[in-house]
Amino acid sequence: MFFTECARIAKKHPDLAGVLERLDSQLREIGTAEVIRSADLASLLRIDPNQMRSALDMFAQEGVLRRVEMIECPYCEMAALPSDYQEALEEDDEYRCTSCDRPLTNETVQIITAYRRGERWQGVSDPRDGSEVTGLREASPLGIPPNHKLDEQASYTHATVERKAVLEAYKNEGRAKKIKITDKMVAEAASRTWHDRTPVQRWKRNDPRCTPADDAKIRRVLREKPHLR
Numbered sequence: 001m002f003f004t005e006c007a008r009i010a011k012k013h014p015d016l017a018g019v020l021e022r023l024d025s026q027l028r029e030i031g032t033a034e035v036i037r038s039a040d041l042a043s044l045l046r047i048d049p050n051q052m053r054s055a056l057d058m059f060a061q062e063g064v065l066r067r068v069e070m071i072e073c074p075y076c077e078m079a080a081l082p083s084d085y086q087e088a089l090e091e092d093d094e095y096r097c098t099s100c101d102r103p104l105t106n107e108t109v110q111i112i113t114a115y116r117r118g119e120r121w122q123g124v125s126d127p128r129d130g131s132e133v134t135g136l137r138e139a140s141p142l143g144i145p146p147n148h149k150l151d152e153q154a155s156y157t158h159a160t161v162e163r164k165a166v167l168e169a170y171k172n173e174g175r176a177k178k179i180k181i182t183d184k185m186v187a188e189a190a191s192r193t194w195h196d197r198t199p200v201q202r203w204k205r206n207d208p209r210c211t212p213a214d215d216a217k218i219r220r221v222l223r224e225k226p227h228l229r
């Protein structure tokens with residue numbers, strides 16, 4: 001077992017032990033657990049959807065996972081936090097899907113229940129680091145070996161987290177001076193040819209369409225802070 005919690009739950013629910021064990025090893029494979037959809041995981045592992053939901057809920061009760069409401073793009077199924085969605089609507093009167101870039105509204109957006117990493121997940125050794133998990137279990141019984149995928153995901157996540165943080169810091173500085181800075185204002189200050197917030201949005205999510213030159217332009221604004229002068 002990857003999670004000690006899993007062994008405990010399996011003891012209490014022997015009927016679900018097989019499901020729990022497969023879920024456990026799948027979570028180990030996923031490693032980061034950004035968004036877990038019960039139905040997707042059920043069909044991937046060929047487990048009854050009701051059993052999968054019960055198993056995920058048990059993991060959530062143990063704190064390994066967290067049940068969250070998320071919004072989902074009806075076109076590409078990309079999920080996002082309701083708080084990010086609300087914030088964009090308030091700030092820019094518009095929210096665009098972080099994956100397909102389509103504008104989403106309350107009429108089109110879907111609310112889904114998903115699972116994310118819970119606070120107890122942290123106590124587990126990092127699956128990317130191999131050294132601590134070897135011996136616990138042979139790698140992927142499902143034949144999903146690509147560790148490099150996890151690394152890609154990790155560097156992607158790192159870049160987006162860092163970018164959002166520096167942008168947010170700049171906006172907060174503005175807020176402290178009662179100046180509301182939007183993504184659109186940052187874009188307009190970064191380049192004379194940018195007239196909406198799209199380039200900054202792409203930069204924030206590390207979209208491949210955002211070039212290193214674009215990155216430099218946006219960082220110059222965040223460094224020189226033209227809106228605070």
Ligand SMILES: [Zn+2]
Nearest residue numbers: 073076097100
């Ligand atoms: Zn989308």
